[in-house]
Each structure stands twice: as structure tokens, then as C-alpha cells.
Amino acid sequence: MARNKYDIDETLQSEFSFEQLKRLYAYIKPHRKEMLITILLMITSSALGMFTPKILMKIMDVYIPNKDINGIIRISLVLLLINFIVVVFLRLKIQITTKLGQTIIHEIRSDIFNHLQELPFSYYDDRPHGKIQVRVVNYVNSLSDLLSNGIVNTITELFSLFFIVGFMLSINIRLTLVCMLGLPALMTLIFVIKKKQRVAWQISSNKSSNLNAYIAESINGIRVTQSFVREQENIKIFNSLSSNYSSAWMNAVKYNFLLWPAIDNISTLTTSAVYFLGVSWISQEIPGITVGVLIAFTGYIGRFWAPVNTLASFYNSLLTAISYLERIFETIDEPVLVKDIPDAVEMPPIKGDVEFKDVCFSYEDGIRILNQVSFRAKQGESFAIVGPTGAGKTTIINLISRFYNLDSGQILIDGVDISQVTIKSLRKQMGVMLQDSFIFSGTIIDNIRYGNMEATDEQVIFAAKTVCAHDFIMELENGYYTEVNERGSRLSAGQRQLISFARALLADPKILILDEATSSIDTETEILLQEGLTKLLANRTSFIIAHRLSTIKNSSCILYVDKGIIQEMGNHETLMKQKGYYHELFVSQYDFLNKEAVNS
Known part of the structure; x- marks a missing residue:
């Protein structure tokens, strides 16, 4: 858009009136x-x-x-x-x-x-x-x-x-x-x-x-x-x-x-x-x-x-x-497009059933990002979402948290249309880790506690240990009370992701959303992290976006999304047998990693 540039003057949407002085x-x-x-x-x-x-x-x-x-x-x-x-x-x-x-x-x-x-x-x-x-x-x-x-x-x-x-x-x-x-x-x-x-x-x-x-x-x-x-x-x-x-x-x-x-x-x-x-x-x-x-x-x-x-x-x-x-x-006066409807109710305690019914969505008029997307995730299941860049993967998980309004269709959690409940009561029961691992200025412990302000120090430490962040935190000069700069510039990308992971897990959500949660973590740490996540994801519904397909092989269901449509759906074994989009992606990534290993 024109106003999304530093060299374009903004234009007022309405003329000045004396009502503004009032x-x-x-x-x-x-x-x-x-x-x-x-x-x-x-x-x-x-x-x-x-x-x-x-x-x-x-x-x-x-x-x-x-x-x-x-x-x-x-x-x-x-x-x-x-x-x-x-x-x-x-x-x-x-x-x-x-x-x-x-x-x-x-x-x-x-x-x-x-x-x-x-x-x-x-x-x-x-x-x-x-x-x-x-x-x-x-x-x-x-x-x-x-x-x-x-x-x-x-x-x-x-x-x-x-x-x-x-x-x-x-x-x-x-x-x-x-x-x-x-x-x-x-x-x-x-x-x-x-x-x-x-x-x-x-x-x-x-x-x-x-x-x-x-x-x-x-x-x-x-x-x-x-x-x-x-x-x-x-x-x-x-x-x-x-x-x-x-x-x-x-x-x-x-x-x-x-x-x-x-x-x-x-x-x-x-x-x-x-x-x-x-x-x-x-x-x-x-x-x-x-x-x-x-x-x-x-x-x-x-x-x-x-x-x-x-x-x-x-x-x-x-x-x-x-x-x-x-x-x-x-x-x-900027309209709050995503807001509670007048008679919105509190979201009941979430169990974890999530269903998309013919969901259509676009960021701009005339440009569809998702088109008639439908699937159902049962309580405790882990759904992995894969596909090429710009396919709509991150959009799907953003819609679960209701960060945007749908063009049409429904998203149901435990049979409740999320558009009918208060946004606060919905998001409080979710754990979200987006691609941008944002770290606030302050201490490590405060950054992790951001996911649950009432958590004790022991609970914070337990969450950090679960995601394998405890060891590197203890090596810092003041441990959990080490001050970090805005956006965590003193930390590596992997360390920032682990802290963000601990923050999401500390919220103890029934639905856990992970967008490229392990993209900046080394292979050795990722193996340890997977062990902790296997225990933590039990009885939780999770949605995972990952480019490393090896990390999602054990998911209950894998969605291959492209051009705003679910092209394939099933577990790893089923999709590999179909020899379709997912099979091609997995094989190409496997061959690429093998070539890298040989060259190294």
C-alpha cells in the first residue's frame, strides 16, 4: 500500500471539523x-x-x-x-x-x-x-x-x-x-x-x-x-x-x-x-x-x-x-476490525477440538490467501502444516488465534464458533510462538514469565528446562536475572527461539501453535527439544509449521498447503505412499541434506 512507505505522504481520511475541538x-x-x-x-x-x-x-x-x-x-x-x-x-x-x-x-x-x-x-x-x-x-x-x-x-x-x-x-x-x-x-x-x-x-x-x-x-x-x-x-x-x-x-x-x-x-x-x-x-x-x-x-x-x-x-x-x-x-478512530461482537460470551475451558469449515480469507480485496479450507483436529492431536512460501501456512495459525477476521466460513473450537466468544478468553487459553521470536528489554525470567505473569520462579525454570534453554541461561552472567536488550540483540537467534518457546509453554495452553519454532536451533539441541516436546504435547492440540520435515514425521496429521488450498492431508506414512506433493518435498529435502553431509 502507498502509506506503507517512508517516502509517501499520508493522506487524511476525513477533513478537520470543530467536532475535533469538542x-x-x-x-x-x-x-x-x-x-x-x-x-x-x-x-x-x-x-x-x-x-x-x-x-x-x-x-x-x-x-x-x-x-x-x-x-x-x-x-x-x-x-x-x-x-x-x-x-x-x-x-x-x-x-x-x-x-x-x-x-x-x-x-x-x-x-x-x-x-x-x-x-x-x-x-x-x-x-x-x-x-x-x-x-x-x-x-x-x-x-x-x-x-x-x-x-x-x-x-x-x-x-x-x-x-x-x-x-x-x-x-x-x-x-x-x-x-x-x-x-x-x-x-x-x-x-x-x-x-x-x-x-x-x-x-x-x-x-x-x-x-x-x-x-x-x-x-x-x-x-x-x-x-x-x-x-x-x-x-x-x-x-x-x-x-x-x-x-x-x-x-x-x-x-x-x-x-x-x-x-x-x-x-x-x-x-x-x-x-x-x-x-x-x-x-x-x-x-x-x-x-x-x-x-x-x-x-x-x-x-x-x-x-x-x-x-x-x-x-x-x-x-x-x-x-x-x-x-x-x-x-x-481507526476501526478495531477484530473485536468482540456485542453479545460475545466467555470461551469455556478449551479441550482442544479444532475445526475449519470452508474458510476463505484475504488480506486485500480480490487476492485470496485461503480458499475453502476445511479440516478437523481432535483433542491431543498434532497437525503439521507444510508447503511452499506464501502458500498460506502462517495465515492458518493466525486465524486460529483470531488475529484476523474471516471472509467466510467458520473456525470452531470444541464446537464453539470463535467469532462468538471474547478474544481475551480465547487467546488466554492458547500458547503461540510466531516466526519472529521477539524478546523484550528486561531480564530473561521476565521474558519467559510474559506468557504467564502469575508463574513462580520454579515454573519458569521448569519450562526453560523442558525446551533445553536452562543450560545456556545459567551460563549468562546473572543467570535468569541477566538483562537483555530490546529484541534480544545479546542473544543468538537460537537462544531467542528457546526463550520464546519457554514463554509459550509456560502459558500451559490446551492449544499450542508453533510457527518455525526450531528453525534457528542446532540439530543437537533440536533432538533434546523434541524429547521434551513429546512429553509436553501430550493431551494438547498443536499446530506446527516447520521446514525441517524430520521434525514433523511423528505428527498425527500433515497438511500440504499450496495456493490457499489443502492439496494433501494425512500422516507421514500415508503421504509418502501417495507419492504426491509431500513425498516430492520430503525426498528433495532428504537428498539435499545427504549431499550437504557428503560435501562437509
Whole structure:
């Protein structure tokens, strides 16, 4: 798919609407009390600050002409007290809003991550993991300033603007109208750049997503890169993507910077106009305009444009945040295609009968992977699935765990349609080891216990001994408490598989699914492992995919799958007698191994 590449821009599935701002408000709503307290603190602080120019006006027009030193001292102390209260309130506001913003950020990020846990494999098949990660981390972080300060400051500044205009009108209406002459020009500019600004930030977020996707891919594939000496080519690709992001960001931020100088210029022009007309009107002795009035009014002019500047800054932050909100909510709205039906029931304790009835499945419309697949595995039987690459072997075992929805047909366990039961109750009773032996960062014992968090140390060790992992674990510096890196980079491929095997077995499942479980294990270890598995697989239904046919000779039934169809079915002896696909595969592999043995 196009979006599954680092060099293809993502496209939004839906246009932005104000409904998304309402959804953002839903995160803010539970914290209304803290926000209201902060707003009241700032409004009080702003209202107190509005008295400063009036106090200066009184000093200029009353106390200084009357040489009232005591009055000047008293009113200066009042001014000092007002400034002290303003500073205290500002400190409280910073503490509350910082904590509030980070709390809301945590809740949004938690909702995205929780939703990602529920999305089916198909979601992760369709897009680079770096593009998913950037939404959980970068995009949510970009909302931090908006939630921590932007909303509170905007509401506060709106009240401040109301107070300022009120004080300005109370001093002189004529000068107030002169001050506000610049607002129409500012509103026109905002309207003109609005759409361009939003589109520019969308493009910037696309380029950021592409860059993060390539970085994640490069880190995961660093061994291949260095093995094939691809460093310089990768650096060129990285530099190109980084340059694209830098250009897109510069273009987006250009629109943000248009408002700041515009406001400064309009502020300067209106201030100049107030000075020019004010001095002219004073010289003309127009009633109500004095030196004190002009000084007080110029003080209010600065305060008038400060909240306008803050509102413009919030507007910029909001348009930037909108481009990220669209991506965030798009992720949260991604449909969970594999989910419990409304009246799903708990899966009863599994005995182990598994039946496929005319199962059809496709990853993409029009491309069938499985076509009318039917078979039945009875309790305790082991079913091996073989066939060429891309035949649908892994798809079959993925469907047993219901990682994907069927196109048609049924999968029954103990006669129960698995689409009718809760996914959690189904998967908890299965042990699954997929081709990718994923090891999490942490200790060996925690990685094995991942299959059963309530297991004791003794149970973990027993599982490790069963799959022949105990000896190599004990040779590590701290045994079972040895720390391993993400993806188990300190361990060999075979060691990672054995740990994953122990993890699957520790779950004590009634149905055990093994996808290439022994592909990275040496022959000597495999022989020991088979001895342990023979005991462990007793009374368990198991499905095994293996390219080493020698490991599945004793299976109850072998399915030869090709082109999405079961071409042959039977035990080893039966299929060898048929001299069909399985016989040909077994003989060719046997001859190949013999030639290797002779050559070695």
C-alpha cells in the first residue's frame, strides 16, 4: 500500500471539523475546577494590573502638582502590593497549568496507546511503525504548550482585553477609537493566511512522519545495512527526507511569523497616532485630555496589544495543533476490525477440538490467501502444516488465534464458533510462538514469565528446562536475572527461539501453535527439544509449521498447503505412499541434506 512507505505522504481520511475541538474539550472537562481556579487567579491578577496606569495618572495629575509626598508614598506602597500579588498569582498559575497540561497529555497518549493494543495485525501490516510512533510521542507532545498555557492564557487575555478597553473608555473614548483602528487590518490578515497555515502544518507533519518512519526502519535494519555496506546510500536518503522536513517546517512557521510583525507594526502605528493626536488635542485644550491622561493611555495601549499578541499566538498554536489533532484522532478512530461482537460470551475451558469449515480469507480485496479450507483436529492431536512460501501456512495459525477476521466460513473450537466468544478468553487459553521470536528489554525470567505473569520462579525454570534453554541461561552472567536488550540483540537467534518457546509453554495452553519454532536451533539441541516436546504435547492440540520435515514425521496429521488450498492431508506414512506433493518435498529435502553431509 502507498502509506506503507517512508517516502509517501499520508493522506487524511476525513477533513478537520470543530467536532475535533469538542473532543479535545472532553479531555479538559474533568479538570475544569483546576482550570477555573487558574483563570480566576489570572483574571484577578490582570484586573489588579489594570490599576497601574490609573495610579500613574493620579500621581501625574494630582499628587505631583500638589507636592503631596505622603500621598505618593502611600500610593507607591499600594502599587508595590499589587505587583507582589500579581507575581504570586503568576507563580501559582504556572504550577497548576504545567501539571494540568501534562495530565491531559498523559490521558490523550494513554488513549492512543490503549487503542493501538486493540488494533488488528492488518493495521500494522499497512504502515511503517515509525509513522505510528510519531503520533503517540511527537504529535501529542506538540499539544503540550497549547494545553498547559494556551487555553488559560487565552481566556485570561480575553478578560484582560475587556478590562483594558473598559479602562480606556473610562479615560477617553476618542483615544480608544484611535487605538482600535488597527484591528480590522489584523483580522483581514488572519483570515487570508488561515487556510494556507493549516495546510502548511499538515505538510510539515507528513514530512516529520516520513522522517521518523525511515529512522525507525534504519535502526531495525542496521545489521543488514552494515553487512551490505549501505551506509552512504542510507545517509543520502536520510538527508533528503530531513531536508524535506526542514523546508516544510520553515514554510509552515513562515505563516506563524507573519502575525507577530503585523501586530508590532499595527501597535507602533496606533501608538504613534495616539501620541500625535493626543499632543495635538492637549495643545488645542480639548476637554478631558491632559498630560496624565495621555501617559495613562499610552500605558494601556501597550497592555491592549499584549493580549492581542497572546491571542494571535494562541491562534497560531491552535492551527498548528489542529494538524496534529487530526492525526491523533484519526488513529484513535481507526476501526478495531477484530473485536468482540456485542453479545460475545466467555470461551469455556478449551479441550482442544479444532475445526475449519470452508474458510476463505484475504488480506486485500480480490487476492485470496485461503480458499475453502476445511479440516478437523481432535483433542491431543498434532497437525503439521507444510508447503511452499506464501502458500498460506502462517495465515492458518493466525486465524486460529483470531488475529484476523474471516471472509467466510467458520473456525470452531470444541464446537464453539470463535467469532462468538471474547478474544481475551480465547487467546488466554492458547500458547503461540510466531516466526519472529521477539524478546523484550528486561531480564530473561521476565521474558519467559510474559506468557504467564502469575508463574513462580520454579515454573519458569521448569519450562526453560523442558525446551533445553536452562543450560545456556545459567551460563549468562546473572543467570535468569541477566538483562537483555530490546529484541534480544545479546542473544543468538537460537537462544531467542528457546526463550520464546519457554514463554509459550509456560502459558500451559490446551492449544499450542508453533510457527518455525526450531528453525534457528542446532540439530543437537533440536533432538533434546523434541524429547521434551513429546512429553509436553501430550493431551494438547498443536499446530506446527516447520521446514525441517524430520521434525514433523511423528505428527498425527500433515497438511500440504499450496495456493490457499489443502492439496494433501494425512500422516507421514500415508503421504509418502501417495507419492504426491509431500513425498516430492520430503525426498528433495532428504537428498539435499545427504549431499550437504557428503560435501562437509
